[in-house]
Amino acid sequence: MEYYNYLKSLHLIFVITWFAGLFYIVRLFVYQIEANEKPSPEKEILQAQYKIMAYRLWYIITWPSAVLASIFAFWMLFFTDAGSVWIKMPWMHVKLCFVFLLYLYHGKCHQIFKQLQRDEVKYSNNFMRLWNEGATIILFAVVFLVVLKSAINWIFGVIGIILFSVLIMLGFRFYKRIRERK
Secondary structure, eight states: OTTHHHHHHHHHHHHHHHHHHHHHHHHHHHHHHHHTTSOTTHHHHHHHHHHHHHHHIIIIIIHHHHHHHHHHHHHHHHHSHHHHHHTTSHHHHHHHHHHHHHHHHHHHHHHHHHHHHTTOOOSOHHHHHHHHHHHHHHHHHHHHHHHHOOTTTHHHHHHHHHHHHHHHHHHHHHHHHHHHHO
């Protein structure tokens, strides 16, 4: 049990850096897409710089953080006494569903990353701004589940997430109007 707190600390550190990478990579996607609309030579200069930044962020911070967060999570769940109890709890099942969604989100970000590295722009910068909120919603859900440790009370958290999402959408529309006025 003594090493459990070390595992939990390492897991949390790498979850934080994983989310930081996911938040920032999508912001870089927005910049890359906006750079694609610039005139030459500004377009080429910005695209080259954003590709380097995205590559380093993705492969030096985000992917390693995802892998290490997962390794420490599995270690805690399957090789500690606390994990063997938690894996049976309903709130943990719900949390693991959200973690699965996070893996899907990460995978889609990887697909978008590869497309942008090949100069294939398939999404608008507005879509990317909304896409960036996906990780935020998953983060809220997981934090509420872990803190409340309840398969019932998390529903209130999810309702809060939905309301939060609506506020984000309204904020996005407000921000879009401000940008269009400039």
